Amino acid sequence: MNRKEKKMSESGERHTLSMLVDQGPEALCRIVGLFCAKGFPIESLCVAAAGEPGTSRVTLVTTAGAGLLEKITKQLNKLIDVIKVSDLSKVPSVQCETALIKVQARPRQWAALMRIVHMHRCRLVDAGARHYTVEATGEEQDIETLVRLLRPLGIMEVARTGRAALSRHKEETGIVEEFRLGRRVRDSSMGHLNELRIGIQGGPRIPA
Amino acid sequence: MVTLTGAQIFLRALEEQGVRILFGFPGASVLDIYDELGKSAIRHILVRHEQGAVHAADGYARASGSVGVCLVTSGPGATNTVTGIASAHMDSIPIVVFTGQVPTALLGNDAFQEVDIVGITRSCTKHNYIVRRVQDLARVIREAFFLARSGRPGPVLVDLPKDVLAGTGSWEPLAGPPSVKSYRPVYDPNPRQLHKVMEWLRGCERPMILAGGGVILSGASEQLTRFARRLSIPVATTLMGLGGFPGSDPLSLGMIGMHGTYRANMSAGHCDVLIAAGVRFDDRVTGRVGSFAPRADIVHIDIDPSSIRKTIDVALPVVGDCRKTFEKLNELAHAQPLGPLADPWSGWRALIELWKEAGRLCYEQEETIKPQYVVERLHALTGGEALITTEVGQNQMWAAQYYLFDRPNRFITSGGLGCMGFGLPAAIGAQVAWPGQLVVDIAGDGSIQMNIQELATAVQHGLPVKVVILNNRCLGMVRQWQELFYGKRYSHTCMENAPDFVKLAEAYGALGLRAVTPREVDAVLEEGLGSARTVVMDFAVDGHEKVYPMVPAGAPITDMLLV
Numbered sequence: 001m002n003r004k005e006k007k008m009s010e011s012g013e014r015h016t017l018s019m020l021v022d023q024g025p026e027a028l029c030r031i032v033g034l035f036c037a038k039g040f041p042i043e044s045l046c047v048a049a050a051g052e053p054g055t056s057r058v059t060l061v062t063t064a065g066a067g068l069l070e071k072i073t074k075q076l077n078k079l080i081d082v083i084k085v086s087d088l089s090k091v092p093s094v095q096c097e098t099a100l101i102k103v104q105a106r107p108r109q110w111a112a113l114m115r116i117v118h119m120h121r122c123r124l125v126d127a128g129a130r131h132y133t134v135e136a137t138g139e140e141q142d143i144e145t146l147v148r149l150l151r152p153l154g155i156m157e158v159a160r161t162g163r164a165a166l167s168r169h170k171e172e173t174g175i176v177e178e179f180r181l182g183r184r185v186r187d188s189s190m191g192h193l194n195e196l197r198i199g200i201q202g203g204p205r206i207p208a
Numbered sequence: 209m210v211t212l213t214g215a216q217i218f219l220r221a222l223e224e225q226g227v228r229i230l231f232g233f234p235g236a237s238v239l240d241i242y243d244e245l246g247k248s249a250i251r252h253i254l255v256r257h258e259q260g261a262v263h264a265a266d267g268y269a270r271a272s273g274s275v276g277v278c279l280v281t282s283g284p285g286a287t288n289t290v291t292g293i294a295s296a297h298m299d300s301i302p303i304v305v306f307t308g309q310v311p312t313a314l315l316g317n318d319a320f321q322e323v324d325i326v327g328i329t330r331s332c333t334k335h336n337y338i339v340r341r342v343q344d345l346a347r348v349i350r351e352a353f354f355l356a357r358s359g360r361p362g363p364v365l366v367d368l369p370k371d372v373l374a375g376t377g378s379w380e381p382l383a384g385p386p387s388v389k390s391y392r393p394v395y396d397p398n399p400r401q402l403h404k405v406m407e408w409l410r411g412c413e414r415p416m417i418l419a420g421g422g423v424i425l426s427g428a429s430e431q432l433t434r435f436a437r438r439l440s441i442p443v444a445t446t447l448m449g450l451g452g453f454p455g456s457d458p459l460s461l462g463m464i465g466m467h468g469t470y471r472a473n474m475s476a477g478h479c480d481v482l483i484a485a486g487v488r489f490d491d492r493v494t495g496r497v498g499s500f501a502p503r504a505d506i507v508h509i510d511i512d513p514s515s516i517r518k519t520i521d522v523a524l525p526v527v528g529d530c531r532k533t534f535e536k537l538n539e540l541a542h543a544q545p546l547g548p549l550a551d552p553w554s555g556w557r558a559l560i561e562l563w564k565e566a567g568r569l570c571y572e573q574e575e576t577i578k579p580q581y582v583v584e585r586l587h588a589l590t591g592g593e594a595l596i597t598t599e600v601g602q603n604q605m606w607a608a609q610y611y612l613f614d615r616p617n618r619f620i621t622s623g624g625l626g627c628m629g630f631g632l633p634a635a636i637g638a639q640v641a642w643p644g645q646l647v648v649d650i651a652g653d654g655s656i657q658m659n660i661q662e663l664a665t666a667v668q669h670g671l672p673v674k675v676v677i678l679n680n681r682c683l684g685m686v687r688q689w690q691e692l693f694y695g696k697r698y699s700h701t702c703m704e705n706a707p708d709f710v711k712l713a714e715a716y717g718a719l720g721l722r723a724v725t726p727r728e729v730d731a732v733l734e735e736g737l738g739s740a741r742t743v744v745m746d747f748a749v750d751g752h753e754k755v756y757p758m759v760p761a762g763a764p765i766t767d768m769l770l771v
Contacts, residue, residue: 022390030330037331067517074514080335080355083390 012065044162104154215240235281237308260633262292267634272641283321298624302361334362342377359393397528421448422486431534455612470567477766499764599655601685629658713744
């Protein structure tokens with residue numbers, strides 16, 4: 001990374017880039033290789049099969065000023081197996097992240113744990129003799145808050161998906177009001193949001 | 209529909225793409241292809257090292273304008289191609305490299321001569337593939353050629369596991385043009401942007417055109433020349449753009465950059481509109497980025513959007529093919545003349561004329577042969593008509609400065625990667641493309657030794673390439689940097705114990721000639737160029753000669769060392 005770029009990335013903002021790519025490790029390899037070779041920052045990366053057969057959806061969060069972001073999107077567009085790139089920071093979108101947090105199971109901490117789980121509308125998804133696993137979905141900062149609150153209880157392991165995001169359809173923008181971690185979608189008659197809820201338990205964030 | 213083996217499908221698909229020449233080196237993984245090769249009309253040129261095959265395909269592509277193709281085996285055969293691929297990638301040269309691979313069942317097993325060449329070349333190809341099923345083979349080859357030659361051209365690698373070549377599949381002839389879902393290069397420039405270009409020209413006082421390799425690749429030089437001459441706009445070229453505008457034209461500023469002409473660099477420093485076409489603003493062109501063309505509004509024409517605003521912040525981007533863009537600009541210039549003045553920029557050109565006088569390329573021919581003199585004599589004796597390839601270093605810069613290129617596709621050099629050992633194999637490729645043409649590799653004694661084994665290739669295939677060695681008995685360009693910037697501490701730049709190039713040429717079955725005094729230069733050149741054989745001409749040149757002008761790395765290009 002040259003000095004100019006470094007400066008740009010430092011003074012830059014976070015951008016959520018959503019890409020439709022050819023399915024398989026090749027595309028992912030090229031994207032990550034590009035970021036490595038050019039010194040572009042990656043904050044999180046989330047990849048899974050997309051709706052269209054043979055394609056995957058990649059959601060990548062990067063920090064970049066306008067100049068660097070232009071370079072990044074141009075370079076991504078140049079990759080042959082990247083079909084489409086969009087910057088979801090510039091359009092209305094739904095964005096969320098899921099985390100699994102494994103904490104130590106100490107009987108005297110049970111009440112504290114349940115209070116946190118209840119307050120943050122997360123779920124207990126696994127319990128054993130020595131651990132509980134909590135699942136939460138929401139914005140990165142909410143997940144980070146949750147991790148901070150759970151830390152005194154003794155976190156054993158954390159797995160986070162990184163941000164996943166989709167643009168909102170224009171005609172539906174504004175119907176659903178903003179809701180945060182744990183709050184339910186008001187108008188659940190909308191097909192695409194229902195799908196989202198099936199895919200991701202808990203509540204996705206819809207920015208105003 | 210017929211059933212064929214993978215190797216047969218491979219050759220049919222190549223023939224379908226119009227391939228007539230294959231540069232290659234056999235090995236276990238590609239034996240199925242070599243076994244079929246005799247039944248095909250495709251001519252195979254057996255090289256002596258796989259790097260030579262890629263450079264030859266590169267030289268072939270640059271000289272002919274069509275895709276160069278090479279075929280090598282797996283493992284070391286594949287890794288030996290990497291330097292050549294990287295060079296083609298930097299210079300956007302359309303080549304397709306086929307590498308053998310171990311059978312799919314052994315992939316990932318560290319099998320004998322297995323290497324992950326797709327992984328290795330991912331960042332130095334335009335795209336690459338591994339073919340895992342014989343039914344994908346024809347499609348992948350069609351896509352590979354399509355990607356290599358379209359848009360911003362570049363190298364494409366196709367990895368061929370042995371069982372894919374040995375297996376059988378159905379062959380169906382090409383139904384229509386290939387399409388790749390996510391790949392749609394933009395050829396036609398936005399007319400609104402072009403109107404703006406004309407508007408800017410109408411209002412400017414000191415315009416200049418900078419032509420790069422994209423002008424050559426897109427075949428834009430005729431349209432560009434027409435445009436520049438119609439409006440009397442001076443034209444500089446980059447190293448890759450040499451020949452894109454006639455070098456002997458009065459409007460020519462010569463080459464720009466680190467070893468560019470005084471007038472080209474000064475013009476860039478003072479112009480107020482710079483039309484940059486098919487350039488990527490390499491650091492050797494711009495010098496210090498912040499001081500490049502500081503007074504100019506820059507128009508950047510390029511088919512690759514990622515090239516625009518990569519290093520230089522341009523005011524007016526034009527995404528499109530250079531040839532189409534200059535065609536359209538010529539139409540606009542024809543439809544709406546610039547203004548009331550017949551020649552609004554005569555003062556600007558007079559200033560450039562002063563710079564031309566003040567900073568002519570020069571050297572003094574003394575008792576030892578000056579390398580520039582050899583290139584000048586070569587230019588004179590060939591009437592500027594030879595196809596020139598170069599190695600890398602001082603030889604490359606003197607060739608660029610003193611052999612004035614009037615036509616495109618005549619100057620073949622490893623520009624971006626700066627790859628020593630490029631010139632001889634590239635000359636072989638160019639000679640294969642143009643059997644009747646005079647092809648000359650301008651070399652140094654250092655570079656030529658990097659791929660000198662290809663002399664055997666040239667002799668075996670009856671290719672009469674001429675190698676001009678500017679023999680200064682050292683790595684001249686590195687030595688020049690040591691002299692100027694490292695306190696004359698010549699660390700490991702003296703090539704002691706160099707071979708006798710005349711004897712070496714003879715050992716390979718080529719003709720070897722030598723000139724030691726200036727008086728012998730013409731005689732050696734005349735004899736060498738007149739011969740129908742592969743010739744090596746060894747010129748014992750002044751070892752202390754340096755390439756001037758020179759801009760120290762990181763300085764503005766107007767801060768030049770002239771002598």
